[in-house]
Amino acid sequence: MSDFAFFRFASLNLLTEEEIAHKNEIxxxxxxxxxxxxxxxxxxxxxxxxxxxxxxxxKVRKIRKKKVNPENENEITN
Incomplete structure (x- = not known):
């Protein structure tokens, strides 16, 4: 199911190159x-x-950011 969602993200050019490179994680x-x-x-x-x-x-990006940089979880971005 989420492979199809990934395909839709990619076909709509919503993903960054880095996200495409980390397909399984996404x-x-x-x-x-x-x-x-x-x-x-x-x-x-x-x-x-x-x-x-x-x-x-x-939502996926927020969760991934927390996983990749757990020490920045409480950091406020501008």
Whole structure:
């Protein structure tokens, strides 16, 4: 399921080169985000708007940032 979401992210040019290089990590985190959103199948992912996909990707990025830089979790960004 999240492989399809990754494909949609990539086809809409929403991913950075670094994110593309870390596909497996992005797919794993996306799986968790989709589960939390109650999105359970490819047919639902295929109907999600680009705006909703961007929102899901932002959640994925926040989780990944915490995993990659756990010491910066409380840091405020401007």
């Amino acid at each position: 797919v794993d985190i996306t799986e968790h985000v989709l589960d939390a959103e109650g999105i359970e199948c490819d047919s639902r992912i295929s109907k999600i708007s680009e705006e909703q996909l961007a929102q899901i990707l932002e």
